[in-house]
Amino acid sequence: MSRVTKEARIKKMMEQEAGIYSSRELVKLLGHRMAIQRLVEADKLLPLGSGYYSTPKVDPSVAQIHVVVRFYPKAVISGVSALIVHGLSDEKLDKVTVDIPKTTKLSNKLLDVRRVAKSRFVGTIRMDYFGQQIRIYDLERSLCDAYRIDRGALFFKALKRYLRQDSPNPDKIAKYDKILGTKVLQALQQELASG
Numbered sequence: 001m002s003r004v005t006k007e008a009r010i011k012k013m014m015e016q017e018a019g020i021y022s023s024r025e026l027v028k029l030l031g032h033r034m035a036i037q038r039l040v041e042a043d044k045l046l047p048l049g050s051g052y053y054s055t056p057k058v059d060p061s062v063a064q065i066h067v068v069v070r071f072y073p074k075a076v077i078s079g080v081s082a083l084i085v086h087g088l089s090d091e092k093l094d095k096v097t098v099d100i101p102k103t104t105k106l107s108n109k110l111l112d113v114r115r116v117a118k119s120r121f122v123g124t125i126r127m128d129y130f131g132q133q134i135r136i137y138d139l140e141r142s143l144c145d146a147y148r149i150d151r152g153a154l155f156f157k158a159l160k161r162y163l164r165q166d167s168p169n170p171d172k173i174a175k176y177d178k179i180l181g182t183k184v185l186q187a188l189q190q191e192l193a194s195g
Contacts, residue, residue, distance in 0.1 A: 018057035050110040082142040088158040140172040
């Protein structure tokens with residue numbers, strides 16, 4: 001099969017399917033980097049950065065999270081990224097924030113990597129996110145993350161959204177407050193008393 005025929009078959013496949021690829025995988029599929037560049041110029045591939053690409057059928061912010069799922073399966077989506085996935089924030093996703101164990105090495109410009117002690121990996125769940133099972137902190141743990149990141153507008157917006165979409169789970173919040181040194185339960189009680 002000629003190089004041009006192979007590229008045409010792969011281009012057609014990418015038009016029909018949603019997918020995430022590393023540059024290494026694409027070079028194996030296509031044979032060389034210039035073929036990747038041609039697909040990008042033809043809008044058949046979208047560069048995500050750091051050697052990752054997605055097909056146009058995948059929203060770029062979703063694609064970034066799918067990169068984490070596919071290439072960094074031990075990472076847990078956290079911080080503002082977790083708030084966005086849970087619908088607790090509408091911030092713009094520049095980089096996906098992930099937590100990894102302190103002993104793990106991970107360096108990638110596409111990700112905002114936080115090294116975390118094993119004792120703080122509490123509240124990790126798996127959830128479906130646009131057809132992929134992602135590792136992410138649950139709602140209450142994500143709310144505690146919001147408190148740690150910004151005790152102002154970001155946290156209070158997340159708290160109000162949490163109260164609108166779910167019935168509060170004070171036991172879980174108290175558990176996470178104790179482990180993480182946050183005061184989310186106190187803020188929650190004040191919000192419920194004033195509302």
